[in-house]
Amino acid sequence: MFSSAADKMSDHLSEVVSELKRSCTRARKKTMAQRLTGAGIWVTRPLHQAESLAKAIEAEGGEAICLPVIAIADVEDPQTPMAIVERLERFDLAIFVSANAVERGLGYVGRGNWPALVPVAAIGKATARALAKAGLVSAIQSPPPYNSEALLTTAALQADAIAGRRVVIFRGVGGRALLGDTLAHRGALVTYAEVYRRTLPEWRQTTPIPWDRIRVIVVTSAEGLDNLFGMMDDDAERERLRRIPLVVISERMSGLVRELGNRCPPIVAERASNEAILNALLAFAPRLKCEV
Template structure:
C-alpha cells in the first residue's frame, strides 16, 4: 500500500497517476493549506523593493494562494524572480509574465543557492514567499552573502487531526511519501515503532531524509524533488522491484 501525505491538490494528482498505473494507493494528507492574512502585506513590500532586488517563491502552494488574494498583486518588472522547482517557476512566470529562474536538477534550497544569480547578492533585498515556516537554510545562506532577507507568509499549514489508531491501522510495510518536515514530525507522533522500522519512507530532500533517520525511520529513500512525476517514477520502480 502506498500512502500519499502531501496536501491538495498535488496529493490527489499523484494518487490518480498511481491508480491509473494499477497501483494501490491512498491519499491521507496530514495538513491543509490556507491563504495567510499576511498576503495582504505583500504588495506594500514589493513596492518598496529596488531594481534588481529579488523575489523567491518556494512552492506551488505560494502561487495558488496568491491567486486567492482579494486584490490582484502587481509584481514589478524590474525585479529578479526565482523559484524552487520547475512547477513553481512555471506558475509564477505565467502570473507575472517574465522569466523566473530555478535549479534544473535538484528542486531544493541547496540547488537554488548554486545558481549564479544568487551568488553576488550583497546589499540586495530578497523576499522569500513561503508558508508559515521553513526555508531557514535558504535565508541564512543568503544573509551570509550580504543580502537583506525577509519572509512573506503566503499560506498556513493546518494539521488534520487523525486518531492515532487510524494511522496505526495502516499496513506495517506501507510505502509513505513525505514532502516536508512538518508532516514528518506529525506522522512520527502517530505511528508505532514497528511502523517506523518496517515502512518505507520516500522523501524529497536531504533534510527530510536526515531528520527521518534521526527519528528512527530505518527505510528512507530519497528522490531529487517533490515533483509528482519524479515521485511517481520512483514509486513505480519500487513496485516493479517488489519493494512496495
C-alpha cells in the first residue's frame, strides 16, 4: 500500500519535472525567437540575394527592410565576355568571385557546355553552391573567411603551382584587383571575364527611406558601402545614417565605415554568409540601438 502510494508520488513528481523541462524549453525557444523583436534591419543586398537573409531575420522576430544599394545588370558590351568564353578551353583555371559571376558567366557559356578539362575555383560558400547547382564541382575553394585573401593562401595558387598558367577570372565590371594582381605577380597569365555590372537601384528616386524603423543596416561589399552613403540626399541624411550601427563582413569594410565617419562601432560578421550575418545580429542585439 505504502509502496503503491510512493510509486504514484514518484510518477507525479516525474511528470511535474518533465512539464517544467518542457516549459523551460518553450520559454527558451520563445526568448530566442524574440531576440530581434522590434529591430528594423535594412538589408542592402540586391533583391534576388536578400530573400534568404530576410526570412532568417523575420524568423527571429525582426523586421527585414529590403532596399538594395546595388542592382545587378548586364554588361553594356556582351561581345567582350563572349569572345573570352568562346576560347574557354584554352584556360588552365577559371575563378568565380561571386554567385552573380556564376549565374551571369554560365549564362554566356550555356548550361552543360563547360569544358571538362577546365577546373573551377570559388570564393565563398555561396559561390561554390552556385557552381554545384550548375553541375560544376570547385577544384579550389577559399578557406575561412572565404574571401580573395583566403583563396590566395591555397597551395594550388602559389607561385610554384600557378606560374605560367592561364587563369580567367569571372567577375563584375571594375571588381577588386587584388586576386588578379597577386596571381599575375606569381607568374599567372590573367584574363578578366567581366560578365555583369553593378548599378544604383531605381527605388531611391521614388521611395523614401523609412528612418524611424531602421535600427541597423547590413552591408556586404565596399561598393555597397560607398553607394549607401552616396545615395543620401543631403548632409542631414548622411548625419542620420552615421548614427545607425552597420553590420559588415570584413575588417577592411570596418575600416571603411570608420573612414566614412560613422559614429557607431561597426559590427563585423565572420563572413558573408546569411548564417554569419544573422549570428552577428543576434550576438550584438543589445547594442542595435546606438545612442550618440
